[in-house]
Amino acid sequence: MRILLSAIYPYAFLLLYLIIPFDNYIRALPNILLAILMVAFPFIVKKEDFKKLKSLPVILFVGLLAYLFIDSFFSGRFPEDFNIIKKVMIAVGLVILYIPVADVKKINSAIIFSSLAAIIFSIYNFVLITDATGSFSLGDSPQVVESLLIDRLYLGLLSTFSILISFQEIKKKYHPNNNYYLVNIFVNLLFIVLINSKIALICLLVLVSIKQFYGHRRIWKVAIAAFTITAVLGLFFLLKSEKGFQHNQTETHKSPPAFIENSLTYELRSIVWQCAQNIIHEESFMLTGLGFDKTKDELVSCYASQLTNEAKRDKFVSERYNTHNQFFDFYLSAGFIALLIFLTFIITSFIANRKQFLPTAMLAILIMYCFVENVFHRQMGAYYVGFILIVLITSGKTSENNSIKNL
Helix, strand or coil, rough: CCHHHHHHHHHHHHHHHHHHCCCCCCHHHHHHHHHHHHHHHHHHHHHHHHHHCHHHHHHHHHHHHHHHHHHHHHHHCHHHHHHHHHHCCCCCCHHHHHHHCCCCCCHHHHHHHHHHHHHHHHHHHHHHHHHHHCCCCCCCHHHHHCCCCCCCCHHHHHHHHHHHHHHHHHHCCCCCHHHHHHHHHHHHHHHHHHHHCHHHHHHHHHHHHHCCCCCCCCCHHHHHHHHHHHHHHHHHHHHHHHHHHHHHHHCCCCCCCCHHHHHCCHHHHHHHHHHHHHHHHHHHCCCCCCCCCHHHHHHHHHHHHHHHCCHHHHHHHCCCCCCCCCCHHHHHHHHHHHHHHHHHHHHHHHHHCCCHHHHHHHHHHHHHHHCCCCCCHHHHHHHHHHHHHHHHHCCCCCCCCCCCCCC
16 A cells, blocks of 8 residues: 555646646646645655755744744634635645655656646637637737736746756756757747746846856856846836836726736736835834734725725725735734744745755745745645745755756
8 A cells, every 4th residue: 555655646746736727727636636645645754754854944934834823823813814824834735745755856847847738728728819809919918818827927937937947957968858948948938928927037037147156157157147137127127117107007097998907017016015015104013913814904994095096996995905025914914023934934045055056046036926926825826835945955955956057
């Protein structure tokens, strides 16, 4: 029995990460796979497997989960906050469930194939919608928004993972698989550009800059790093200009179509971030926070009082938009202690893995996405944070990352 479970277990874990983007279509299957993994785990795990968890970053992340439980329970808001806390628990649980898996390359392959499947599905939808409407448009068009398998933010994140993994798998010397990884990089990069996933593009530019600090130091690498940093700053100012243009556009047209309204992500974030800052100023220093549900209530109150455009105000109030920033969310909902633990986890992880490109890149991706998204408000976000944690613990066990290559 144990031999059979040991043979099935890695593929169940692989399948879980393969089908994550299809959660809306096969919602029950990820939960079924998690149940199978939890049932099989006690039968196949070995004592030495738990050594993988003996790292300060993992201990800190588990400490964050423990603190969220304690803070919520003693504040009397556990039933309201559990929906978010369980997402953090999923990320921790995935790391624990991973430890009997001997080869992380299986999960890496699942990420690559998952990204390709999501791209194929989205392109197929786009072709159908284009044929039905008789028009063709890319970027922020309604055709693209409607055809994507999952939110553009997470689809861009998945493609970024796929590009990073493929890059790490390319061998210095000729290998037949190099061609497949290069094609995968090209397909995912082209797809990111076509769907206009700005945060994914920024991540890739930052990762190119970070990569220049690994391998042999050469003058031309400094030039590449300087160029990519300049490009990131230029893209940032471009996005600020776009936000201003979108703001003027929405002020002129009081009731824009729903798909345009949904695409104004930067205006949305500027509004919710301003409200989050207002709450911070009103509440002064918060040691333990308001609670995840209460934070949303306070944000809704801010939308209702601060937004003068009636259509926009009704939209923000009905959607109950969260802070769209994980750092804001931890501070407002669980207080300074939670934010401090989370930041300590990030800093400690960076220090422990600073000599290795892959975990450093994963941390950079986590930080950038935490600036624009509450990653623990979506189960999909929890799965991908779990993947980042898995990369951290597997990379942390080697003194030298054999995958680091010269550009």
